[in-house]
Amino acid sequence: MCGIAGWADFDRDLRGELATFGKMVDTMECRGPDAEGAWVDRHAALGHRRLAVIDIEGGTQPMVAEEDGRTLAVLTYSGEVYNFLELRRELEGRGHRFRTRSDTEVVLRAYLEWGAGCAERLNGMYAFAVWDVRKEELFLIRDRMGIKPLYYAATGSGVLFGSEPKAILESGLVAPVVTAEGMAEALSVVKTPTHAIYRDLREVRPGHVVRVHRGGVTPQRYWALEARPHTDDLDTTIATVRDLLSDTVERQLVSDVPLSSLLSGGLDSSAITGFAAARGPVRSFDVDYVGYTENFRPNAMRPESDAPYVTDVVRHLGTDHASLVLHTEQLADPGVRAAVLRARDLPLSVSDLDTSLYLLFRAVRERSTVALSGEAADELFGGYRWFHDEEAVHGDTFPWLVVMGPNAQGGGGIMDQAFLDKLDIPGYIRQRYSEALAEVPVLAGETGLERRMREINHLHLTRLVQWLLDRKDRMSMASGLEVRVPFCDHRLVEYVFNTPWAMKTFDGREKSLLRAATSHLLPRSVVERKKSPYPVTQDPTYMQAVREELRALLADPDAPVAPLLDREAATAAAARTDSPTGEWGRYPVESVIQWNAWLKRYNVTLEF
Structure with a gap:
């Protein structure tokens, strides 16, 4: 698990750009605190920051493949390939010889054997770049579910790329410009594939290869969800889900450094922890807040506290558990907020969810380098309440927006209405929803609720889950922690996606299949x-601290976000004394604060 950065330019000698390239690689230090490396030739420069997880000594990068003293290809790689041992045996049978025990070398040799088609053989989470010296071509390759991020910007004579936008922006060749479309994307929870908010940046779409050659930049798809008939009966389906999860967790336990599990007491994280514990001792962690359990107040989002369930799981599985207790002062710390913004490169914070996740990962990193997570189970098995809400299911927009309502729009109620009218966020969402629906694969003869739930499942697996995976990746890697997500194994995703909704809810509840399988x-x-979402603090002093920040912002005549605000509404929001217990009630205020910090720190130019 690492951070990568690079540059390909067919009109420029990059050996004269070492200083600029070095600064690009340095931005990835948080993702790779253990080592740094670079490979530079005339038309290509590949950089790497390493978080050592497998083959600590041998997996250094960028990794070079040579034959008879001639360089064939160079790889800079982020992620983990869980079937690398099987691939290694196959490649050895084809004549390849290995110098290390790392999965990195397996990926490099797989490229030499199968070209960019090697991606179809990989099981894992990965984002990597291969410079083929023989052809003078660059390939940018991202995993099927988009677990690991990868951005690029075309320059006219090549590309710049990096695990995060900051690596590309640091080059000075791409300006931090955001258009009306970028603002609309940032202010709506839709996560359009390839959209990177900044005008000239793109994300490599999950399941895609981007080929860079003298003729231009060409994206190519190597994987997408397909609609297939499901012929297994219920018992076989439950057993298959159980077997796939068991195999996936076993594969993802491979590590040469301390590994743990993130345990919330919910079904998803408990299931992953349970499969891990079936194979040996497990260290587990959960997050709590000072006074949260003792003073917990139930609401529609969170009807109960996690703590009793965490205790039940720990007692049942016998894990070596630690509860990481966060203080309000930590959540409101400007330094922590700045670190979260720096990790995201964008003002996408959702209340204290991002800051608490960052603090949790930072604390886990002190005791572990790798952690398993239950992320993506809700999207896959239908766990969110809007999967079971008639209005959301039969609505004409992304289902989660029906339940979240106007609070899903950043700065809602505080941003200037004339500014929002320019962006036409409702129109933008309609356009993106129409595009997303058009991508849903259709199964012949499937109608009614089954067809609609296939659409909803696809929307979650190609849109919402991207938003959540990106958040988890940024917060974890900013802490130097690798988080693995077994529910994103593409074999499991393909199987469950094609399981009928009637089976997924066979006992009338959410996530019936997962309950039965675990x-x-x-x-x-x-x-x-x-279902109970990730907790947020209920301490009223937290919201008081946030409103104090808003008041300070309003008193600053040079605050860059000020022209975008409804001054009267923002002043009223800063003066309120109530304490909303859910993140959506806090989101508008915190969003405005983050937007201001982002505009200032990144020197963003808004063009619309």
């Missing part, structure tokens, strides 16, 4: 527990 591992209390 009930043998978990205490009954957790198997029967209803």
Whole structure:
């Protein structure tokens, strides 16, 4: 797990650009605190920052493949390939010889054997670049589900690329410009594939290869969800889900450094922890807030506290558990907020969810280098409440926006209405929703609710999950922690995507399949527990601190966000004394604060 950066230019000698390139690579230090490397030739420069996880000594990068003293290809790679041992054996059978035990060398040799088609053989989370010296071509390759990020910007004579936008912006060749479309994307929870908010940046789309050659830049798809008939009966389906999850977790336990599990007490994280514990001792962590359990107030989003369920799982599985307790002062710390913004490169913070996640990962990193997470189970198995809300299911927009309502729009109620009218966010969302629906694969003969739920499932697996995976990647890598997500194994995703909705809810509840497939591992209390999202602090002093920040912002005549605000509404929001317990009630205020910090720190130019 690492950070990568690079540059290909067919009109420029990059050996004279070492200073600029070095600064690009340095921006990835948080993603790779263990080592740094660079390979530079006339038309290509590949950089790497390493978080060592497998083959600590041998997996240094960029990695070069040579034959008879001649360089064939160079790789800079971020991620983990979980089937690398099987691939290594196959490649050895084809005559390849290995110098290391790393999965990095397997990926490089796989490229030499199969070209960019090697991506179809990889099981894992990855984003990497290969410079083929023989052809003078660059390939940017991203995993199927988009677990690991990869951005690029075309320059006219090549590309700049990096794990995060900051690597590209640091070059000075791409300006931090955001158009009306970029603002609309940033202010709506839609996560359009390839859209990177900044005008000249793009993301490599999940399941895609971007080929860079003298003739231009060419994206090519190597994987997408397909609609296939499901012929297994219910018992076979449950058993298959169980077997796939068991195999996936076993593969993802491979590590040469301390590994742990993130345990919230919910079904998803408990299931992953249970499969891991079935194979040996497990260290687990959860997040809590000072006074949260003792003073917990239920609401529609979170009907109960996590703590009793965490205790049940720890007792049942016998994990070596630590509860990481956060203080309000930490959540409101300007330094922590600045670190979160720097990790994101964008003002996409959702209340204290980002800051608490960052603090959790930072604390876990002190005791572990790799952690397993239950992320993506809700998108895959239908866990969110809007999967079961008639209005959301049959609405004409992204289902999560029906439930989140206007609060899903950053700065809602505080941003100037004339400014928002220019952006036409409702129109932007309609356009993106129409595009997303058009991508849904159709199964012949599928109609009614089954067809609609296939659409909804696809929207989640290609849009919402990208938003959440990106958040988890940025917060974890900013802490030097690798987080693995077993529910994103593409074999499991393909199978469950094609399982009928009637089976996914066979007992009338959410995530019926997952409950049935994991009930043998978990205490009954957790198997029967209803969905409860990641916790947010309920300490009223937190919101007081946030409003103090807003008041300071309004008093600053040079605040860059000021022209975008409804001054009267913002002043009223800063003067309120109530304390909303859910993140959506806090989101507008915190969003405005983050937008101001982002505009200032990144020196953003708004063009519209």
